[in-house]
Amino acid sequence: MISTVIFLVFGLCGTGGASAVERAAGQRSLQTSRSLYEAAPLSPSDLIIVYITTPSRLPLVHATRPARRGIRTVIILQDASEAARLNELYGGEKSEHNETFLAWVDPAAGAGAGVKSGPYGHMPPAVTHPLHLLGPAWAMAPLLAHAAVLASSSTPPLATTAAATAASAAASSAAGGSSPPPPYRWMLIARDDTLWRPHQVIRLLSQYDDGVAAAISDHFIDFNGRKLLAPSPAAAVCLPCSFNLTELLGRRHPPGVPQPSCPVCRPAGGCEFRFNLCGGLTGGPYCGTKRFLGSGDRCSHSWAAGGAGVALSITLLTYLDQEEWAGCVRAQRPSTGERCLGRCLWRNGFSFTHPAAGLSDGLTRNVFSTQHMLFGNPFVRQEIFGSNADAVLGPAYNADEEAVKAAAAAATGVELVPGTELRDGAAAGIAMPTSTRLPPAGEHDCDADCRQWLLRRGVNVHLDVPYTDGIDITSAATVLQTAAENVARASD
Ligand SMILES: *[C@@H]1O[C@H](CO)[C@@H](O)[C@H](O)[C@H]1NC(C)=O
Ligand SMILES: *[C@@H]1O[C@H](CO)[C@@H](O)[C@H](O)[C@H]1NC(C)=O
Numbered sequence: 001m002i003s004t005v006i007f008l009v010f011g012l013c014g015t016g017g018a019s020a021v022e023r024a025a026g027q028r029s030l031q032t033s034r035s036l037y038e039a040a041p042l043s044p045s046d047l048i049i050v051y052i053t054t055p056s057r058l059p060l061v062h063a064t065r066p067a068r069r070g071i072r073t074v075i076i077l078q079d080a081s082e083a084a085r086l087n088e089l090y091g092g093e094k095s096e097h098n099e100t101f102l103a104w105v106d107p108a109a110g111a112g113a114g115v116k117s118g119p120y121g122h123m124p125p126a127v128t129h130p131l132h133l134l135g136p137a138w139a140m141a142p143l144l145a146h147a148a149v150l151a152s153s154s155t156p157p158l159a160t161t162a163a164a165t166a167a168s169a170a171a172s173s174a175a176g177g178s179s180p181p182p183p184y185r186w187m188l189i190a191r192d193d194t195l196w197r198p199h200q201v202i203r204l205l206s207q208y209d210d211g212v213a214a215a216i217s218d219h220f221i222d223f224n225g226r227k228l229l230a231p232s233p234a235a236a237v238c239l240p241c242s243f244n245l246t247e248l249l250g251r252r253h254p255p256g257v258p259q260p261s262c263p264v265c266r267p268a269g270g271c272e273f274r275f276n277l278c279g280g281l282t283g284g285p286y287c288g289t290k291r292f293l294g295s296g297d298r299c300s301h302s303w304a305a306g307g308a309g310v311a312l313s314i315t316l317l318t319y320l321d322q323e324e325w326a327g328c329v330r331a332q333r334p335s336t337g338e339r340c341l342g343r344c345l346w347r348n349g350f351s352f353t354h355p356a357a358g359l360s361d362g363l364t365r366n367v368f369s370t371q372h373m374l375f376g377n378p379f380v381r382q383e384i385f386g387s388n389a390d391a392v393l394g395p396a397y398n399a400d401e402e403a404v405k406a407a408a409a410a411a412t413g414v415e416l417v418p419g420t421e422l423r424d425g426a427a428a429g430i431a432m433p434t435s436t437r438l439p440p441a442g443e444h445d446c447d448a449d450c451r452q453w454l455l456r457r458g459v460n461v462h463l464d465v466p467y468t469d470g471i472d473i474t475s476a477a478t479v480l481q482t483a484a485e486n487v488a489r490a491s492d
Contacts, residue, residue, distance in 0.1 A: 042202045044070040046185040046210075050145045052076045052138040052337060053192035058086075059473050060193045060465060063480035065097050067195060067487040072184070073099045074145035076137050080105050093152060102148055104140040108330060130467035131306070131336045138306075138337020139329045139344060142189055146317040153183035182314050185210040189341075190309025193463040194376070195384070195480060197487050200459045204355060204374060205311060208240070212263040213316035215345055215352045219308035219375040221338075221433055223300070224288025230433030233368040234277055234286045235302035236270025237352045248359055258354060258367060268297035270351040275299070303342025304352060307436040307462030308376025310341070320348060357457055371446055372454075376436035379446045380458035384486070388479045389463055392472065397434075400466040436462035456492065 049071055051061045061075055072093065077083045083101040093100045131138075186205050188196055208214055220235035221228060238261035239245070245253055245260065256277035261269045271294050278287035287293065292300050304310040328344040335343075345351070358364040358372025371379070381389065446454065461483070465476045 040181070042185065042206050044198050044202070045072075047071050047198070047201065048145060048149060048184045048187045049073045049196055050076065050141050050187060050189040051192045052134055052141050054078065054134070055082060057192050057465070057467075057473060059477040060463075060480055062097075063477040064195050064484045066481070067198065067484040068097070069488060071098070071198065072149065073097070074141075074148060075099055075101050076141045076144060077101060077103045078134070078137055079103055100148060100152075102144050104137045104144055106136065106326070106330070108326070129336070132334035134467075135332070135335050135337045135340055136329050139332070139335075139340035140326065141337070142187055142312055142317060142341070143320055143322050143325050145187060146314070147322065149183050182210075185314055187312045187314070187317065188309060188460075189312065190376075190460060191307045191462060191464075193465045193476070193480065194307055194309055194460050195463065195483055195487065196309075196460045197458065199490070199492055200374070200457055201311070203457070204357070204459055207242070207355075208313070208353075209263075210313040211315055212241075212313065213319055213350060214264065214313040215304070215310055215316060215350060216312075216355060217304035217308060217310040217352055217375050218354050218356065219305045219373045219377075219435070220302045220352065220354075221305050221435070222286075222288075222292070222302050224286055224292040225290075225300075226288050228433055229286050230305060230435040231368070231370055231373065232286070232302060234274050235352070235354070235368070236267065236274050236299055237302060237354045238265035238269045238273075239356055239367065240353055243356070243360065249365060254365075258356075261353070265351045265353045266297065266349060267299075267301065267346050267351050270302070271295075271297050271299035301342050301346035302352065303339045305376055305433065305435055306336060306338035307464055308373070309460060310352070310375070311459075316350065319350075324348075361453070363453065371450060374454075374457050374459045376460060376462045377454055377458050378436055378438040379451060380454050381436060381461040381463070382438055383451060383455055384461045384483050385463065385479055388482070392475045392479055393463070393465060396466050396468070396471050397437075399470075400468050403468055434464065437464055 049068055051073065053061050053075060054077070058075075061073075075086075077086070080103040083103040086101040090097065090099055090101070186201075188201065190196070205216070208216065220232045220237065221230040222232035222234055222236075223229075224234070235258075237258050239258050241260055241262035243260040245257065249257065256273070258273040259269055275293055275295075278284070278293055280293065282288060282290055282293060294300065325344055325348075328347050329340055332340040332343060342352075354367060355374060356367045357374050358369050359367055363369075364372055370377075463476060463480055463483075465471055465473070
Protein backbone atom coordinates (compact mmCIF):
# COMPACT_ATOMS: atom_id res chain seq x y z
CA MET A 1 0.00 0.00 0.00
CA ILE A 2 2.81 2.37 0.90
CA SER A 3 4.70 1.61 -2.28
CA THR A 4 1.56 2.26 -4.27
CA VAL A 5 1.27 5.71 -2.79
CA ILE A 6 4.89 6.53 -3.49
CA PHE A 7 4.63 5.22 -7.01
CA LEU A 8 1.54 7.32 -7.52
CA VAL A 9 3.21 10.49 -6.35
CA PHE A 10 6.32 9.95 -8.40
CA GLY A 11 4.46 8.67 -11.40
CA LEU A 12 2.04 11.54 -11.52
CA CYS A 13 4.57 14.30 -11.02
CA GLY A 14 5.67 13.75 -14.59
CA THR A 15 2.21 13.74 -16.09
CA GLY A 16 0.89 16.71 -14.16
CA GLY A 17 -2.21 15.00 -12.76
CA ALA A 18 -2.72 17.73 -10.20
CA SER A 19 -5.80 16.57 -8.37
CA ALA A 20 -4.58 13.00 -8.12
CA VAL A 21 -1.24 14.25 -6.83
CA GLU A 22 -3.08 16.17 -4.16
CA ARG A 23 -5.06 13.12 -3.24
CA ALA A 24 -1.96 10.97 -3.02
CA ALA A 25 0.04 13.62 -1.20
CA GLY A 26 -2.87 14.05 1.17
CA GLN A 27 -1.67 10.86 2.75
CA ARG A 28 2.06 11.52 2.66
CA SER A 29 4.11 14.67 2.81
CA LEU A 30 6.59 13.59 0.17
CA GLN A 31 6.43 16.70 -1.96
CA THR A 32 6.86 19.32 0.71
CA SER A 33 9.96 17.73 2.06
CA ARG A 34 11.35 17.05 -1.38
CA SER A 35 11.37 20.69 -2.34
CA LEU A 36 12.85 21.53 1.04
CA TYR A 37 15.66 19.06 0.46
CA GLU A 38 16.50 20.78 -2.77
CA ALA A 39 16.21 24.29 -1.38
CA ALA A 40 17.39 24.39 2.20
CA PRO A 41 20.77 23.20 3.45
CA LEU A 42 20.60 20.98 6.48
CA SER A 43 21.43 22.66 9.78
CA PRO A 44 21.73 21.48 13.39
CA SER A 45 18.17 22.62 14.13
CA ASP A 46 16.96 20.05 11.58
CA LEU A 47 18.32 17.26 13.78
CA ILE A 48 16.99 15.56 16.88
CA ILE A 49 19.20 13.39 19.03
CA VAL A 50 17.46 10.64 21.00
CA TYR A 51 19.02 8.90 24.01
CA ILE A 52 17.60 6.10 26.13
CA THR A 53 19.11 5.96 29.57
CA THR A 54 18.68 5.32 33.29
CA PRO A 55 19.01 7.93 36.06
CA SER A 56 22.39 6.49 37.08
CA ARG A 57 23.77 6.89 33.56
CA LEU A 58 22.36 10.36 32.98
CA PRO A 59 25.78 12.02 33.55
CA LEU A 60 26.91 10.36 30.30
CA VAL A 61 24.12 12.05 28.36
CA HIS A 62 24.77 15.39 30.00
CA ALA A 63 28.48 15.11 29.21
CA THR A 64 27.75 15.31 25.47
CA ARG A 65 26.01 18.71 25.81
CA PRO A 66 28.87 20.80 24.37
CA ALA A 67 28.63 18.87 21.09
CA ARG A 68 24.82 19.11 20.97
CA ARG A 69 24.47 22.90 21.01
CA GLY A 70 21.53 23.97 18.85
CA ILE A 71 20.27 20.41 18.53
CA ARG A 72 17.15 19.30 20.34
CA THR A 73 17.67 16.22 22.46
CA VAL A 74 14.98 13.82 23.64
CA ILE A 75 15.95 11.62 26.57
CA ILE A 76 13.84 8.53 27.23
CA LEU A 77 13.66 6.96 30.67
CA GLN A 78 11.80 3.98 32.09
CA ASP A 79 9.83 5.97 34.62
CA ALA A 80 7.34 8.77 33.92
CA SER A 81 7.62 10.49 37.30
CA GLU A 82 11.40 10.52 36.98
CA ALA A 83 11.05 12.05 33.53
CA ALA A 84 8.73 14.75 34.90
CA ARG A 85 11.14 15.47 37.76
CA LEU A 86 14.07 15.82 35.38
CA ASN A 87 12.13 18.14 33.09
CA GLU A 88 11.53 20.40 36.11
CA LEU A 89 15.10 20.15 37.24
CA TYR A 90 16.75 20.81 33.88
CA GLY A 91 14.16 23.10 32.35
CA GLY A 92 12.94 20.75 29.61
CA GLU A 93 12.98 21.86 26.01
CA LYS A 94 13.10 25.53 27.00
CA SER A 95 16.43 25.07 28.75
CA GLU A 96 19.64 26.18 27.15
CA HIS A 97 20.43 22.53 26.49
CA ASN A 98 17.09 21.92 24.79
CA GLU A 99 16.51 18.58 26.49
CA THR A 100 13.12 16.91 26.81
CA PHE A 101 12.69 13.94 29.14
CA LEU A 102 10.05 11.34 28.28
CA ALA A 103 9.07 7.86 29.39
CA TRP A 104 7.09 5.17 27.67
CA VAL A 105 4.20 4.19 29.89
CA ASP A 106 3.01 1.04 28.23
CA PRO A 107 -0.79 1.10 28.40
CA ALA A 108 -0.83 -2.68 28.13
CA ALA A 109 1.30 -2.99 31.25
CA GLY A 110 -1.41 -1.68 33.56
CA ALA A 111 -4.19 -3.66 31.90
CA GLY A 112 -3.59 -6.95 33.67
CA ALA A 113 -3.19 -7.19 37.40
CA GLY A 114 0.11 -8.35 38.79
CA VAL A 115 3.40 -6.65 39.27
CA LYS A 116 5.07 -8.71 36.62
CA SER A 117 3.04 -7.53 33.70
CA GLY A 118 4.89 -5.18 31.41
CA PRO A 119 5.99 -4.99 27.84
CA TYR A 120 6.89 -8.64 27.91
CA GLY A 121 3.48 -9.78 29.20
CA HIS A 122 2.43 -11.69 32.28
CA MET A 123 5.15 -14.29 32.13
CA PRO A 124 8.21 -12.27 31.25
CA PRO A 125 11.13 -14.39 30.17
CA ALA A 126 14.44 -14.05 31.98
CA VAL A 127 16.42 -11.11 30.78
CA THR A 128 20.10 -11.85 30.46
CA HIS A 129 21.42 -8.36 29.94
CA PRO A 130 20.53 -4.89 31.24
CA LEU A 131 20.01 -3.81 27.63
CA HIS A 132 17.08 -6.22 27.48
CA LEU A 133 15.44 -4.24 30.29
CA LEU A 134 15.87 -0.99 28.38
CA GLY A 135 14.83 -2.69 25.15
CA PRO A 136 11.13 -1.76 24.92
CA ALA A 137 11.71 1.90 25.79
CA TRP A 138 14.57 1.99 23.28
CA ALA A 139 12.45 0.56 20.51
CA MET A 140 9.59 2.96 21.28
CA ALA A 141 11.91 5.95 21.54
CA PRO A 142 11.81 7.13 17.91
CA LEU A 143 8.02 7.22 17.87
CA LEU A 144 7.80 8.91 21.26
CA ALA A 145 10.33 11.54 20.28
CA HIS A 146 8.60 12.13 16.94
CA ALA A 147 5.21 12.62 18.60
CA ALA A 148 6.65 14.91 21.29
CA VAL A 149 8.46 17.13 18.82
CA LEU A 150 5.40 17.44 16.59
CA ALA A 151 3.26 18.30 19.59
CA SER A 152 5.62 21.00 20.84
CA SER A 153 6.35 22.41 17.41
CA SER A 154 4.99 25.91 17.03
CA THR A 155 4.05 25.14 13.44
CA PRO A 156 0.31 25.71 13.09
CA PRO A 157 -1.95 23.86 12.93
CA LEU A 158 -0.88 21.77 15.84
CA ALA A 159 -0.77 18.23 14.58
CA THR A 160 -0.85 15.31 16.94
CA THR A 161 -0.93 12.38 14.57
CA ALA A 162 1.22 11.41 11.65
CA ALA A 163 -1.74 11.42 9.28
CA ALA A 164 -2.82 14.91 10.32
CA THR A 165 0.71 16.23 9.90
CA ALA A 166 1.09 14.74 6.47
CA ALA A 167 -2.30 16.05 5.45
CA SER A 168 -1.60 19.58 6.67
CA ALA A 169 1.83 19.59 5.03
CA ALA A 170 0.30 18.46 1.77
CA ALA A 171 -2.50 21.00 2.04
CA SER A 172 -0.10 23.90 2.51
CA SER A 173 2.10 22.65 -0.30
CA ALA A 174 -0.93 22.56 -2.60
CA ALA A 175 -1.77 26.08 -1.45
CA GLY A 176 1.33 27.51 -3.08
CA GLY A 177 4.50 26.05 -1.60
CA SER A 178 4.92 28.53 1.26
CA SER A 179 4.57 25.69 3.73
CA PRO A 180 6.21 25.92 7.15
CA PRO A 181 9.35 23.83 7.47
CA PRO A 182 8.90 20.42 9.11
CA PRO A 183 9.64 20.43 12.84
CA TYR A 184 12.78 18.40 12.18
CA ARG A 185 14.25 16.44 9.27
CA TRP A 186 16.46 13.72 10.70
CA MET A 187 16.40 11.83 13.99
CA LEU A 188 19.64 10.37 15.34
CA ILE A 189 19.36 7.49 17.74
CA ALA A 190 22.15 5.54 19.43
CA ARG A 191 23.26 4.50 22.92
CA ASP A 192 23.47 6.94 25.82
CA ASP A 193 27.28 6.91 25.57
CA THR A 194 27.45 7.69 21.86
CA LEU A 195 28.84 11.07 20.91
CA TRP A 196 27.45 12.47 17.64
CA ARG A 197 29.60 14.76 15.50
CA PRO A 198 27.21 17.33 13.99
CA HIS A 199 29.46 18.58 11.13
CA GLN A 200 29.96 15.05 9.91
CA VAL A 201 26.31 14.09 10.39
CA ILE A 202 25.22 17.05 8.29
CA ARG A 203 27.83 16.31 5.63
CA LEU A 204 26.48 12.76 5.30
CA LEU A 205 22.76 13.46 5.55
CA SER A 206 22.89 16.36 3.09
CA GLN A 207 23.24 13.70 0.40
CA TYR A 208 19.85 12.23 1.24
CA ASP A 209 16.28 13.32 0.73
CA ASP A 210 14.42 13.51 4.04
CA GLY A 211 11.25 13.56 1.96
CA VAL A 212 11.50 9.80 1.49
CA ALA A 213 11.45 7.15 4.17
CA ALA A 214 15.03 6.31 5.04
CA ALA A 215 16.94 4.61 7.85
CA ILE A 216 20.64 5.19 7.33
CA SER A 217 23.54 3.35 8.91
CA ASP A 218 26.59 1.41 7.80
CA HIS A 219 27.28 -0.65 10.91
CA PHE A 220 24.98 -3.65 11.15
CA ILE A 221 24.51 -6.77 13.20
CA ASP A 222 23.00 -10.06 12.11
CA PHE A 223 22.11 -13.21 13.96
CA ASN A 224 22.57 -15.83 11.29
CA GLY A 225 20.99 -18.67 13.29
CA ARG A 226 24.35 -19.75 14.64
CA LYS A 227 26.18 -16.66 15.75
CA LEU A 228 26.13 -12.90 15.85
CA LEU A 229 27.91 -11.12 13.01
CA ALA A 230 29.04 -7.71 14.19
CA PRO A 231 29.70 -5.82 12.04
CA SER A 232 27.92 -8.00 9.52
CA PRO A 233 29.10 -8.34 5.91
CA ALA A 234 25.77 -9.95 5.01
CA ALA A 235 23.31 -7.31 6.20
CA ALA A 236 20.00 -7.27 4.33
CA VAL A 237 20.30 -3.66 3.23
CA CYS A 238 20.24 -1.47 0.11
CA LEU A 239 22.60 1.08 -1.36
CA PRO A 240 21.41 4.67 -1.81
CA CYS A 241 19.01 5.41 -4.63
CA SER A 242 21.51 7.74 -6.34
CA PHE A 243 24.24 5.10 -6.73
CA ASN A 244 25.18 3.88 -10.20
CA LEU A 245 26.93 0.56 -9.65
CA THR A 246 28.24 0.40 -13.18
CA GLU A 247 29.97 3.69 -12.61
CA LEU A 248 31.31 2.68 -9.20
CA LEU A 249 32.31 -0.92 -9.86
CA GLY A 250 32.44 -1.34 -13.61
CA ARG A 251 30.25 -3.44 -15.85
CA ARG A 252 31.40 -6.74 -14.40
CA HIS A 253 30.93 -6.05 -10.74
CA PRO A 254 30.81 -8.94 -8.29
CA PRO A 255 27.38 -10.52 -7.64
CA GLY A 256 27.29 -10.03 -3.87
CA VAL A 257 26.67 -6.29 -3.80
CA PRO A 258 23.56 -4.66 -2.28
CA GLN A 259 21.51 -2.92 -4.94
CA PRO A 260 20.63 0.77 -5.05
CA SER A 261 16.98 1.05 -4.18
CA CYS A 262 14.51 3.81 -5.08
CA PRO A 263 12.81 5.55 -3.50
CA VAL A 264 12.95 3.45 -0.32
CA CYS A 265 14.74 0.29 0.80
CA ARG A 266 12.45 -2.71 1.19
CA PRO A 267 13.17 -6.01 2.96
CA ALA A 268 12.91 -7.86 -0.35
CA GLY A 269 15.84 -5.90 -1.78
CA GLY A 270 18.01 -6.73 1.22
CA CYS A 271 17.04 -10.41 1.14
CA GLU A 272 17.86 -10.68 -2.54
CA PHE A 273 21.33 -9.30 -1.91
CA ARG A 274 21.96 -11.74 0.93
CA PHE A 275 20.71 -14.69 -1.10
CA ASN A 276 23.01 -13.79 -3.99
CA LEU A 277 25.95 -13.20 -1.67
CA CYS A 278 25.51 -16.67 -0.21
CA GLY A 279 24.80 -18.25 -3.59
CA GLY A 280 21.66 -19.60 -1.98
CA LEU A 281 23.74 -21.83 0.30
CA THR A 282 23.72 -21.90 4.09
CA GLY A 283 26.82 -22.28 6.25
CA GLY A 284 30.28 -20.96 5.53
CA PRO A 285 31.73 -18.04 7.45
CA TYR A 286 28.46 -16.10 7.64
CA CYS A 287 25.59 -17.62 5.70
CA GLY A 288 24.14 -19.44 8.72
CA THR A 289 20.80 -21.17 8.51
CA LYS A 290 17.99 -21.38 5.98
CA ARG A 291 15.92 -18.94 7.95
CA PHE A 292 18.73 -16.40 7.71
CA LEU A 293 18.78 -16.68 3.91
CA GLY A 294 15.02 -16.93 3.58
CA SER A 295 13.24 -16.63 0.30
CA GLY A 296 11.66 -13.55 -1.24
CA ASP A 297 11.43 -10.98 1.51
CA ARG A 298 11.28 -13.58 4.25
CA CYS A 299 14.92 -13.64 5.31
CA SER A 300 15.84 -12.50 8.80
CA HIS A 301 16.29 -8.80 9.42
CA SER A 302 19.52 -7.00 10.23
CA TRP A 303 19.80 -4.22 12.75
CA ALA A 304 22.00 -1.18 13.26
CA ALA A 305 24.47 -1.71 16.12
CA GLY A 306 23.19 0.21 19.16
CA GLY A 307 26.37 2.14 19.86
CA ALA A 308 26.73 3.00 16.17
CA GLY A 309 23.13 4.09 15.81
CA VAL A 310 21.00 5.11 12.89
CA ALA A 311 19.58 8.24 11.26
CA LEU A 312 15.84 8.15 10.53
CA SER A 313 14.14 10.60 8.18
CA ILE A 314 11.02 12.40 9.41
CA THR A 315 9.14 10.88 6.49
CA LEU A 316 9.92 7.38 7.72
CA LEU A 317 8.50 8.28 11.13
CA THR A 318 5.28 9.62 9.62
CA TYR A 319 4.59 6.17 8.16
CA LEU A 320 4.70 4.42 11.51
CA ASP A 321 1.63 3.97 13.66
CA GLN A 322 2.37 4.12 17.38
CA GLU A 323 -0.15 1.47 18.46
CA GLU A 324 0.89 -0.99 15.80
CA TRP A 325 4.53 -0.33 16.56
CA ALA A 326 3.97 -0.92 20.29
CA GLY A 327 2.40 -4.27 19.43
CA CYS A 328 5.51 -5.22 17.49
CA VAL A 329 7.73 -4.11 20.38
CA ARG A 330 5.75 -6.12 22.96
CA ALA A 331 6.02 -9.22 20.80
CA GLN A 332 9.83 -9.05 20.99
CA ARG A 333 10.58 -11.14 24.03
CA PRO A 334 13.58 -9.87 25.56
CA SER A 335 15.64 -8.15 23.04
CA THR A 336 17.85 -5.13 22.82
CA GLY A 337 16.13 -2.00 21.61
CA GLU A 338 18.28 -1.71 18.53
CA ARG A 339 17.43 -5.23 17.43
CA CYS A 340 13.76 -4.62 18.08
CA LEU A 341 13.90 -1.38 16.08
CA GLY A 342 15.37 -3.26 13.12
CA ARG A 343 12.71 -5.92 13.35
CA CYS A 344 9.78 -3.54 13.65
CA LEU A 345 11.02 -1.43 10.73
CA TRP A 346 11.25 -4.66 8.74
CA ARG A 347 7.71 -5.61 9.78
CA ASN A 348 6.57 -2.25 8.48
CA GLY A 349 8.21 -2.87 5.12
CA PHE A 350 11.49 -0.99 5.56
CA SER A 351 15.12 -1.92 5.65
CA PHE A 352 18.29 0.14 6.03
CA THR A 353 20.16 2.20 3.47
CA HIS A 354 23.94 1.76 3.61
CA PRO A 355 25.82 4.94 2.61
CA ALA A 356 28.88 2.95 1.42
CA ALA A 357 30.98 6.09 1.76
CA GLY A 358 34.26 4.31 1.06
CA LEU A 359 32.87 2.93 -2.19
CA SER A 360 31.47 6.25 -3.42
CA ASP A 361 34.75 7.99 -2.56
CA GLY A 362 36.63 5.40 -4.62
CA LEU A 363 38.59 4.09 -1.62
CA THR A 364 37.34 0.51 -1.62
CA ARG A 365 35.24 -1.86 -3.70
CA ASN A 366 33.89 -3.51 -0.59
CA VAL A 367 30.57 -2.03 0.52
CA PHE A 368 30.97 -3.54 3.98
CA SER A 369 34.58 -2.46 4.51
CA THR A 370 34.76 -2.00 8.29
CA GLN A 371 37.59 0.45 7.85
CA HIS A 372 35.22 2.85 6.09
CA MET A 373 32.25 2.67 8.44
CA LEU A 374 31.02 6.12 9.39
CA PHE A 375 28.80 4.98 12.27
CA GLY A 376 30.54 3.75 15.42
CA ASN A 377 33.89 3.19 13.76
CA PRO A 378 36.43 1.94 16.34
CA PHE A 379 39.28 3.84 14.69
CA VAL A 380 37.43 7.12 15.04
CA ARG A 381 36.69 6.21 18.65
CA GLN A 382 40.40 5.86 19.23
CA GLU A 383 41.13 9.19 17.53
CA ILE A 384 38.47 11.01 19.55
CA PHE A 385 38.96 9.49 22.99
CA GLY A 386 42.66 8.68 22.76
CA SER A 387 43.91 6.31 25.41
CA ASN A 388 41.48 7.73 27.98
CA ALA A 389 38.68 5.37 27.06
CA ASP A 390 40.58 2.20 27.67
CA ALA A 391 42.36 3.57 30.72
CA VAL A 392 38.99 4.24 32.37
CA LEU A 393 37.01 1.34 30.99
CA GLY A 394 39.52 -1.43 30.32
CA PRO A 395 39.13 -3.14 33.71
CA ALA A 396 35.34 -2.93 33.43
CA TYR A 397 35.42 -4.57 30.00
CA ASN A 398 37.21 -7.58 31.41
CA ALA A 399 34.81 -7.88 34.34
CA ASP A 400 31.79 -7.36 32.10
CA GLU A 401 32.85 -10.14 29.77
CA GLU A 402 33.05 -12.57 32.68
CA ALA A 403 29.71 -11.44 34.10
CA VAL A 404 27.87 -11.80 30.80
CA LYS A 405 29.30 -15.28 30.31
CA ALA A 406 28.21 -16.30 33.79
CA ALA A 407 24.72 -14.83 33.36
CA ALA A 408 24.29 -16.57 30.03
CA ALA A 409 25.39 -19.90 31.46
CA ALA A 410 23.08 -19.49 34.46
CA ALA A 411 20.10 -18.54 32.28
CA THR A 412 20.37 -21.30 29.75
CA GLY A 413 22.19 -24.03 31.63
CA VAL A 414 24.48 -24.53 28.69
CA GLU A 415 27.82 -23.08 27.95
CA LEU A 416 27.79 -21.03 24.79
CA VAL A 417 30.33 -22.25 22.33
CA PRO A 418 30.73 -20.78 18.87
CA GLY A 419 28.64 -22.66 16.37
CA THR A 420 25.92 -23.73 18.79
CA GLU A 421 22.58 -23.76 17.01
CA LEU A 422 20.22 -21.50 18.91
CA ARG A 423 16.63 -20.63 18.34
CA ASP A 424 17.14 -16.99 19.21
CA GLY A 425 20.45 -15.35 19.89
CA ALA A 426 19.04 -12.72 22.23
CA ALA A 427 16.95 -15.09 24.32
CA ALA A 428 19.93 -17.34 24.79
CA GLY A 429 21.89 -14.48 26.28
CA ILE A 430 24.63 -14.09 23.74
CA ALA A 431 27.11 -11.47 24.81
CA MET A 432 26.54 -8.01 23.42
CA PRO A 433 28.81 -7.27 20.49
CA THR A 434 31.66 -4.86 21.04
CA SER A 435 32.20 -3.94 17.42
CA THR A 436 32.49 -0.22 18.15
CA ARG A 437 35.69 -0.90 20.10
CA LEU A 438 39.04 -1.58 18.51
CA PRO A 439 40.02 -5.23 18.81
CA PRO A 440 43.34 -5.55 20.67
CA ALA A 441 45.50 -6.17 17.59
CA GLY A 442 43.57 -4.17 15.02
CA GLU A 443 45.50 -0.93 15.19
CA HIS A 444 47.48 -1.32 12.02
CA ASP A 445 44.59 -1.71 9.61
CA CYS A 446 44.09 2.01 9.20
CA ASP A 447 47.02 4.14 8.09
CA ALA A 448 47.36 7.91 8.34
CA ASP A 449 45.30 8.59 5.18
CA CYS A 450 42.61 6.24 6.37
CA ARG A 451 42.42 7.96 9.74
CA GLN A 452 42.30 11.37 8.20
CA TRP A 453 39.44 10.40 5.93
CA LEU A 454 37.60 8.83 8.86
CA LEU A 455 38.06 11.88 11.04
CA ARG A 456 36.51 13.97 8.31
CA ARG A 457 33.61 11.61 7.73
CA GLY A 458 32.86 9.53 10.86
CA VAL A 459 29.47 10.63 12.20
CA ASN A 460 29.79 9.42 15.78
CA VAL A 461 31.85 7.52 18.34
CA HIS A 462 30.69 5.08 20.96
CA LEU A 463 32.47 5.23 24.31
CA ASP A 464 30.86 1.92 25.29
CA VAL A 465 30.38 2.12 29.04
CA PRO A 466 29.21 -1.33 30.25
CA TYR A 467 25.73 -1.53 31.75
CA THR A 468 26.93 -3.12 34.95
CA ASP A 469 27.13 -1.99 38.55
CA GLY A 470 30.36 -0.60 39.87
CA ILE A 471 31.26 1.38 36.78
CA ASP A 472 32.81 4.73 37.50
CA ILE A 473 30.24 6.78 35.60
CA THR A 474 31.80 10.06 36.69
CA SER A 475 35.15 9.24 35.13
CA ALA A 476 33.50 7.92 31.98
CA ALA A 477 31.45 11.12 31.76
CA THR A 478 34.63 13.17 32.07
CA VAL A 479 36.12 11.33 29.09
CA LEU A 480 32.95 12.01 27.11
CA GLN A 481 32.80 15.65 28.10
CA THR A 482 36.41 16.34 27.09
CA ALA A 483 35.72 14.75 23.72
CA ALA A 484 32.43 16.63 23.33
CA GLU A 485 34.20 19.94 23.95
CA ASN A 486 36.75 19.06 21.27
CA VAL A 487 33.97 18.13 18.87
CA ALA A 488 32.27 21.48 19.58
CA ARG A 489 35.52 23.39 18.95
CA ALA A 490 36.41 21.60 15.73
CA SER A 491 35.42 23.59 12.68
CA ASP A 492 35.24 20.48 10.53
C1 LIG B 1 15.37 24.19 20.86
O1 LIG B 1 15.59 23.77 19.54
C2 LIG B 1 14.66 24.24 18.60
C3 LIG B 1 15.04 23.66 17.27
O2 LIG B 1 16.38 23.83 17.00
C4 LIG B 1 14.66 25.75 18.57
O3 LIG B 1 13.66 26.22 17.68
C5 LIG B 1 14.40 26.29 19.97
O4 LIG B 1 14.49 27.68 19.95
C6 LIG B 1 15.41 25.70 20.93
N1 LIG B 1 15.12 26.17 22.25
C7 LIG B 1 16.03 26.80 22.98
C8 LIG B 1 15.58 27.26 24.30
O5 LIG B 1 17.16 26.98 22.57
C1 LIG C 1 25.39 4.40 -15.00
O1 LIG C 1 26.68 4.65 -15.49
C2 LIG C 1 26.94 4.12 -16.77
C3 LIG C 1 28.41 4.30 -17.08
O2 LIG C 1 28.83 5.62 -16.81
C4 LIG C 1 26.02 4.78 -17.78
O3 LIG C 1 26.25 4.24 -19.07
C5 LIG C 1 24.57 4.53 -17.37
O4 LIG C 1 23.70 5.22 -18.23
C6 LIG C 1 24.35 4.99 -15.94
N1 LIG C 1 23.02 4.58 -15.53
C7 LIG C 1 22.12 5.45 -15.08
C8 LIG C 1 20.81 4.89 -14.70
O5 LIG C 1 22.36 6.64 -14.98
